[in-house]
Amino acid sequence: MAGKIPQSFIDDLLNRTDIIELIDSRVHLKKAGKNYQACCPFHNEKSPSFSVSPEKQFYHCFGCGAHGNAIGFLMEYDGLTFPDAVGELAGLHGLTVPHDQPQHQQGSAASADHYQLMEWAARYFQGQLKNAPSAISYLKERGLTGEVVKQFAIGYAPSGWDGLRQTLVRSAATEAQLVELGMLISRDGGGSYDRFRDRIMFPIRDRRGRVIGFGGRVLGNGTPKYLNSPETPIFHKGKELFGLYQVKEKHRSPVRILIVEGYMDVVALAQFGVDYAVASLGTSTTSDHMHLLFRTTSEVVCCYDGDNAGREAAWRALENALPSLQDGKNLRFVFLPAEHDPDSFIREYGREAFEQKLDSAQSYADFLFERLSRDLNLSGEAGKNELANKAIALIRRVPEGFNRESLLTKLSAQLRWGENEKRLRDIFRRQEKEAQQTTAVQPQTGKIKLTLIRRAIALVVQHPQQAALLPPLPDVLRTLNQPGINVLLSLLTQLHNNPMTTGQLLEHWRDTREGRALAQLAMLDEVAVGDNIQQELEDVCDRLLDLYLQQRLATLQNKAQNTGQLNPEEIQELQFLLTEYKRSAK
Incomplete structure (x- = not known):
């Protein structure tokens, strides 16, 4: 195994990366005050709850709780592992990822990547x-x-x-x-x-x-x-596609990508000049596959056998593709004769005939309504209502925009409800309301009770560059009987004379028990009560020192009352604390 990626390299990489530019290349962001926002790419929503802070170099969704820095976004949006996300960012900056030397090398073969x-x-x-x-x-x-x-x-x-x-x-x-x-x-x-x-x-x-x-x-x-x-x-089979690397080698921006079922189909099609085919790896076409493909091209064509198994595979692919069908993205389906697969069809009929089939592929909307209408009697209101409910449950998964509106219009025509789409809109709103009542996803930040320590941590995480200017706090504060004090002191130690952004700081806490709580505090509103953040940080530290002195005074007094014995240093300390509190009380 290769050694661990040095933390110093990760810090530098995040420092070089503008998270706004990175995310905007994949999800269109709009300026909203000092931050940027968009509809969350990780769950369906009507109004934007996905916020990106250029100051903090951090993103957070107040709807589903997704959060992270530039590395975390690539991991979640592109489906990358941590090392691959670091490698992707490094490549954008023309950097090579270094690795620390493994601790237990056993020859060159043993330490192979x-x-x-x-x-x-x-x-x-x-x-x-x-x-x-x-x-x-x-x-x-x-x-x-x-x-x-x-x-x-x-x-x-x-x-x-x-x-x-x-x-x-x-x-x-x-x-x-x-x-x-x-x-x-x-x-x-x-x-x-x-x-x-x-x-x-x-x-x-x-x-x-x-x-x-x-x-x-x-x-x-x-x-x-x-x-x-x-x-x-x-x-990971559900995240990779055979042939996609070769497609991107041939086409920088492929106009369309064809999904087929087998390795040999991809290879045979490439030999005949259809060099834009990929295959899933012994599994159904997953939502991760579709997400990956629609980041590469604007049109995906699924090519399956025309038998029941092929149509079932196509239906699963359609269901998994719905959340990726943003405006400008298109999905179509081709079903080959039962005696053919793409390999045999192109060998018998040639490239031109095969691509003619692709050009006349069935739209995802037609396939969706054809499938849902199967076995329904649309001559009566009961069948129409059943189709409407089934279809809207799927249409709701399509991102808000032109594609969703087109599906609703097409559904209205399918039901022969004419231009009166009010019934559809009523069903749509009812399903939305029921979904909200059952899932009730609320912003995580609203559930946090802001104790003194949590407020201190939130201030440090949200304003790490100001926190880096604080003088070191005495290590005795670790004995303070306040949950979270060790986390606060560890954060301040990390930042001492080493200013970072929020995104860089939280990277040090990746995959720790405390990391998610820190991320929630990072996007918590109304932590600071004024504009002088430096003064607020100092005031919080002074309050913690006061709490420590109160705790220490109570400890010495209890010991004196219970045992009657204090050593000379403890007596001197007790006298000092009593004098200080008499002075502060005046």
Whole structure:
């Protein structure tokens, strides 16, 4: 494993990044006072509750509670892991991500990065293909050229049990890594063996081109026909698409992207010039897939078999796509004849005929109403009302805008309610009201009781640059009987002579129990009572010192009353405290 990314690099990266510019490149922001706002990209809403602060370099949704800095936004919006989000930001600034040296290195192979090991595995499979006549024969029978095989780095996993293991394993650490990456399977009695055997191997790459997993197509009649890598620290089936990296290599801004069901479909289409196809990885097309695709293109076309299974897969894809259908985004469906898949269809009829089918694809609106109207009697009011309720439940998931309005207009026409859409609007409002009553998502900040310590922490988190100017507080304050005092002192220690933004400061608390509470306090309104933040911070610190002195005075007095014994230092301290309080009382 590669070492940990240094915190100093992360701090510098956040310092270089303008969160407004980053988020606005994905979600259109509007100026609202000193902050910017938008409808939240993480849940459906009518009015904007998503706020981004340029001063704090931090975002927060007062509706669903989503929050974070630039790194957190990339993780949540783009579906990236933490290292990938850091890498994405670093790439924007032309930086290379450094890593601390791992503590326990066991040779170069033992300290290999996950991605490096997967790349080595891909090269191993590619090398094996040259010496596998049966695999080469299979690829030729499928009509694949050497050029397209090379483009997708297709390889072959030999039929033996330990070919990959013998090639890559040089230590126990590397073997454990390969097990974790799903390339080896542990034996009950110890040791391991290759997961993929006697299969055509398709490397799966992430959006940065790194190998993160494999799909293996069996030669012959074995089962399963396709075997995919399991879920691993770097591979998540519901978030990745086979062929997307190759599409983006060919097209900087693809006009449309085609979703098909199999690896071989993607490869065969690319060979015939349809080089904008991707495939889900042995799973349904997920909402994460759709979100990713609509960030890459404005039109997605789903191509499925015309049988029941194909139409069910299309319906799941449509349901998952609805929240991503913002204005300017379009989804369409193509259903092939039962005897064909994209691979066989394009080989029999050619590229032109295939793309003509894509051009005449069914709109998502037509497919939606066709599916919902199935088995309903629309000649009577009962059937019409049932269709209206079912359709509106789905239309509500489409972001507010032209697409949603078009669906409502089309639904009205489908119901033959003419221009009188009031009935639809009434149903829409009723469902919205019922949803609000059942979910009742309220701003988290409204539930916080603002104690002295919480107010102090909120002031520090919201104004870290002013807090950095405070003199160090005495460490004895850690004994103060106030929940949260240690968190406050830790924050001030972090900031002492090291000013940061809110986003940078909270990055240090990522994945901690306190991190979410700090994020809530970061966006809490009405913490400061005036404009002099520095004075308010000093006043809070003075109040805490007073509380400590009161607590210490009570402790010494109780000890004197209960035991009658104080050492000379304690007697002197008690006298000093009593004198101070007599003076302050005048």
